Amino acid sequence: MRSVAIFSLIALSSVAPPCINDRDTVASELRTAPTVAKSLVGWFDRLPPRYYEMRVERLKTKEKFSPSEHDDLAAALDRLGDPDGALQVMRQKAKLKLQGEDLYRLYANRGTFYAHGWLKRGAKVTEIDDAKAAERDIFTAVKIKPGAHFGRESTQLEVIRWLIATKTDPKTMSLGWWLAAKETDEQRRGKSPSHAEGLAGLVALGAAWESVDTAAALAILEDNDRNWQLADFARFRTKELMAAGKKAMDPVGAKEDIEMELSGDPGVTEKGGDPKPAFESLRKAADERHVALTEYVNGRLAAGRHPDTDSDFWKEWHEPAMPSIATPIAWGEIRRNASFFGSGFLLPISISTALVVGGLYLRKRFWTRG
16 A cells, blocks of 8 residues: 555645654555655655545445544545544544554544644634644654654654744744754664654655745754755755745744755855756656656546555556766765765864854844844
């Protein structure tokens, strides 16, 4: 069975709310882990609404649901733009005797639907109790299953906290800076998924493909980790979304995230190479893959076939190879050398620069938002 689609409700795509757990999530994770690069260029499955409509139609004919079927029905309703209906299904699931994975999914999904409902209604301060309910549920899910789903829950918990903070404190830092400040010791040591990986999961398996805040946050996070090509890709994706008319929850913060480069990356202004053609080539290939996948899925759905009941549904789908993009030599060498020396000679300079620029950033935020 194939992977999950991006959440289809465009009204919720201005930020990265929590992800959804259903049978498609598991299938996707068994196939491949979401990567930051794939999440930025769109190389992941986005399934059409009819896919979820048929799932709802099938499940609603049943008199009794298993715990996992509650998850499937609720997730499908949510992806079709009905988070309140999804919450009602979760209330029914909560009446069952749950443990292990089923209990974890109750809290992870219910928290997701609380957040989606709040965002759909305009993320009003007067209804912030729903956002706080989402925070409590996701916090509980993380306690039950730390590091689940490539670290998405830990990251989405911080995203929810950031959302709440933006509504209660006008001086709240941008999402990228918020997540950078919330990095744990385990993340620094590489023992648990980074917040960049968590955001990638939210994009590929959640609801943030068209989120300006998320793309901009990835620019800061990857820049801080000296993954400069990915940071460039994140800046390109942010500008692409802005040009398409997508709005950020925090427009000032998103703009700052793509303009401020703490790492002292020499490749940003180097004339010897340009990463944009590589990004554009990958985006074009990803869009072509999406069109082909949509045609494949819609054709079979129209014939009454669905992977929930047809084990051969994906048998004739041939996954295209992701293009291999060679980085221009001059541009790549500059960055590789900077990364190599950055581990020794340039490291003290980078730290000092980060501290100075970080201080300037905070002062700037204080005066511009004060």
